[in-house]
Amino acid sequence: MAVRPIAPDVLTTGSPPRLIGGRHRASGRMVFPLPQDRESYERVELPSRGSLWSYTVQRFAPKSPPYRGAQPFQPFALGYVELPGALIVESRLTEVEFDELRLGLSLELTATVLRHDEDGTAVLTYAFRPLRDARA
Amino acid sequence: MTDVFIVGIGIHPFGRTDSRSGLQQGEYAARAALADTNLQWSDMQFAYGGSDAAGKADTLVTQLGLTTLPFVNVLNGCATGGAALFGAYNAVRSGDFDLGIAIGFDKHPRGAFDPKPADWGLPDWYGESGLMLTTQFFATKLRRYMDLHNITPITLARVAEKAYHNGSLAPHAWRRTPVSIDAILGAPMLNDPLTKLMFCSPAEGAVALIVASEKKARQLGGPAIRIKAISLRTRPQGSFEVFAPYLDLERGGSATTVASRAAFEAAGLGPEDIDVVQLQDTESGAEVMHMAENGFCRDGDQEKWLAEGRTRLDGALPINTDGGCLACGEPIGASGLRQVHENVVQLRGTGGARQVARKVRNAYSHVYGAPGVSAVVILQC
Numbered sequence: 460m461a462v463r464p465i466a467p468d469v470l471t472t473g474s475p476p477r478l479i480g481g482r483h484r485a486s487g488r489m490v491f492p493l494p495q496d497r498e499s500y501e502r503v504e505l506p507s508r509g510s511l512w513s514y515t516v517q518r519f520a521p522k523s524p525p526y527r528g529a530q531p532f533q534p535f536a537l538g539y540v541e542l543p544g545a546l547i548v549e550s551r552l553t554e555v556e557f558d559e560l561r562l563g564l565s566l567e568l569t570a571t572v573l574r575h576d577e578d579g580t581a582v583l584t585y586a587f588r589p590l591r592d593a594r595a
Numbered sequence: 596m597t598d599v600f601i602v603g604i605g606i607h608p609f610g611r612t613d614s615r616s617g618l619q620q621g622e623y624a625a626r627a628a629l630a631d632t633n634l635q636w637s638d639m640q641f642a643y644g645g646s647d648a649a650g651k652a653d654t655l656v657t658q659l660g661l662t663t664l665p666f667v668n669v670l671n672g673c674a675t676g677g678a679a680l681f682g683a684y685n686a687v688r689s690g691d692f693d694l695g696i697a698i699g700f701d702k703h704p705r706g707a708f709d710p711k712p713a714d715w716g717l718p719d720w721y722g723e724s725g726l727m728l729t730t731q732f733f734a735t736k737l738r739r740y741m742d743l744h745n746i747t748p749i750t751l752a753r754v755a756e757k758a759y760h761n762g763s764l765a766p767h768a769w770r771r772t773p774v775s776i777d778a779i780l781g782a783p784m785l786n787d788p789l790t791k792l793m794f795c796s797p798a799e800g801a802v803a804l805i806v807a808s809e810k811k812a813r814q815l816g817g818p819a820i821r822i823k824a825i826s827l828r829t830r831p832q833g834s835f836e837v838f839a840p841y842l843d844l845e846r847g848g849s850a851t852t853v854a855s856r857a858a859f860e861a862a863g864l865g866p867e868d869i870d871v872v873q874l875q876d877t878e879s880g881a882e883v884m885h886m887a888e889n890g891f892c893r894d895g896d897q898e899k900w901l902a903e904g905r906t907r908l909d910g911a912l913p914i915n916t917d918g919g920c921l922a923c924g925e926p927i928g929a930s931g932l933r934q935v936h937e938n939v940v941q942l943r944g945t946g947g948a949r950q951v952a953r954k955v956r957n958a959y960s961h962v963y964g965a966p967g968v969s970a971v972v973i974l975q976c
Contacts, residue, residue: 466720480841491841492718512842515734515786517725522709525722537726539735539842547842549726557787562742573724584724 461580465573468493468502470585476570477504478548478585489546506542508590511564514538516557529574540566540587554588565590599687600812600819601974603632603805604936607700609798609923610769617649617799617926621700622658624801624929628696632805632817636660639805643682644698645669646928649799652698673875673964674827675699676802676931681827681970683806693808700801701926715838715966729965730794730878732837734786737880741788744895748788751879752779753901755793755921758876761908762922764949767933769798770922793879798924802932804939820939823957823975824862828854830967837965850969851875851888851961858971859890864957866890869973871941871951872912873934873960876919881963886914889961889971909952916941916949931962935972942976 464470469492471477480491481500494500520532536552538560552560553571566587573584605627607620615623621644629636636659644652645668653666671678676699683697710729712722721727740746756776762768774792782790812819830836833847859865872891876882883897891912892900900906906914917923917937920930938958940946956976963969 465724466718469718469720488843489841513735513739515731515738515788516784517728517731517786518784521725521728525709525712525719525727526725527723528725535725537731537735538738541844544844546844549840549842551724551726562739584720 461578462583463580465582465584470570471504475507475568476585477507478568479503480505480545491546491548505545505548507568509540509542509566509587511560511562511566512539512541512547513562514552514560527574529572536560551584551586552588553586559589596688597690597808597810599684599822600807600809601804601822601935601939602807602812602815602817602819603628603634604939605629605631605803606767606933606936607801608767609800609926609929609933611799617646617700617702617801618655620702620799620801621646621652621655621698621803624700624803625655625659625696625698628803628805632815634805637662638694639664639696640692641683641686641695642666642698643669643679643686643695645671645675645679646699646701647672647675649700649702649928652700655698671968672966673925673927674931674962674968674970675928676933677827677962677970677972680804680932680935680972681825683804684822684825687806687808693811694805696803696805697932698801698803699929699932701928702799703797703926705797710838717838717840721840726840727838729837730786730789732839733878733880734789736835737884738788740880740884746883746895746898748780749776750883750898750901751788751793752776754876754879754882755779757907758915758918758921761916761949762918764947765917765922767800768918768922769924770918789878789880795877795920795925798926800923800926800929800933802929802936804932804935818943820942821975823864823973824858825970825972826854826857826861827970828857828968834967836967849888850967851885851963854969854971855889855961858973862973864973869912869957869959870953870955871916871938871958872914873916873919873937874914875961875963876915876921877925879921882915882919885961885963889959908949911953913951913953916946916951927964931960931970934960934962935974938972938974942974
């Protein structure tokens with residue numbers, strides 16, 4: 460099955476995937492996503508593990524456009540994940556029950572299918588899921 | 596520099612008025628403010644006006660009169676009204692003018708606000724993946740705050756219940772029927788922990804305020820409310836705003852905290868001196884967090900304050916006495932001026948059924964909006 464990332468330069472295709480951010484060359488400040496301006500920003504891969512900083516559940520279907528998720532709409536969790544030494548990134552949360560969500564929950568990055576294109580190509584976006592070995 | 600006074604107020608009812616365009620509602624509010632002061636449009640030396648989505652404010656001269664006055668349009672999202680008053684205040688304070696008007700109006704269709712990623716400097720994938728919703732920002736900012744400061748959902752419901760109660764007593768409010776705490780908690784969950792009845796809605800409405808120098812206010816002879824301080828600020832580094840794909844690890848304050856401090860400093864007053872408050876309440880949690888961000892309580896005190904009814908009309912510090920955005924809806928361009936209008940009403944003592952129980956000398960209003968802009972106005976009588 461063909462797959463493609465939702466856009467170039469958002470996440471790497473390795474296992475585990477990594478988010479692609481930018482480091483401001485002058486100030487050292489980290490940003491996400493990587494800005495177009497590569498003279499000012501250096502490409503960096505962000506840490507793949509972090510902890511849940513805040514969260515909510517998207518209970519209703521966002522407006523389309525701009526939303527282009529799988530149909531029919533299923534509620535999904537999202538939040539902000541603190542990546543140590545880097546930044547706090549906004550992300551979908553996956554493979555977790557809504558009532559399991561807690562501040563500080565240990566998470567790892569994964570790729571998840573947002574939708575399928577008309578030709579069947581799976582469109583991948585990023586999400587964080589509970590860090591399995593940390594829970595064992 | 597002269598002190599600046601609000602000498603006239605006018606409001607077009609908030610909510611939905613199918614028979615009038617946004618501009619017509621602005622005209623209605625302007626005429627109401629002129630009538631309140633026994634003045635004519637030709638007396639106005641300048642105007643500041645704005646709407647986010649209902650047309651160009653300066654075209655109001657077609658209806659109000661071609662007097663050739665300078666009319667400055669402002670556009671600052673949810674702080675548009677605050678920015679209009681900020682401009683009007685400075686025009687008088689500088690001594691260049693001694694009488695003018697600030698007008699804010701808007702008309703948003705049901706379910707308005709569908710932002711395009713490119714307009715916000717964001718890539719298309721951000722919107723495609725379902726992360727570009729203002730309600731998510733409110734919910735995630737609130738979730739963390741509630742967990743860190745032990746705020747529970749009933750406090751959110753109490754804020755909304757108070758809003759609908761106060762709205763039922765305000766003739767210009769949109770939602771004029773009280774709603775029970777159980778109904779608010781039991782409404783459909785939109786973005787946890789916020790239910791549908793904890794959010795305000797896009798709406799319509801207009802407000803106009805006439806400002807004057809001290810000398811002019813004295814000449815006019817009517818009730819004059821002093822603008823003790825007005826501040827308009829944009830966000831500092833490390834703030835948490837709507838549509839943020841990432842946040843800095845090092846957390847900072849907010850546009851609100853900066854605007855609030857600046858206003859208190861300019862007024863020579865502190866939160867303890869304030870008798871009535873209007874806060875940005877896009878949703879229940881915003882009012883809760885803004886109570887602390889504006890310095891009226893410590894983080895976490897809100898749980899007790901709401902349980903004790905301290906922010907109700909008969910409480911020690913009434914907040915959002917006309918029901919705020921929750922009961923009035925949020926016509927972006929008018930919302931900040933509605934708060935100031937409400938404080939003038941409370942300071943004049945003409946609030947009728949919603950007049951607060953305590954004596955009012957200093958009144959505070961705070962508006963906040965995307966992408967991180969806040970305006971605070973402190974009034975005194």
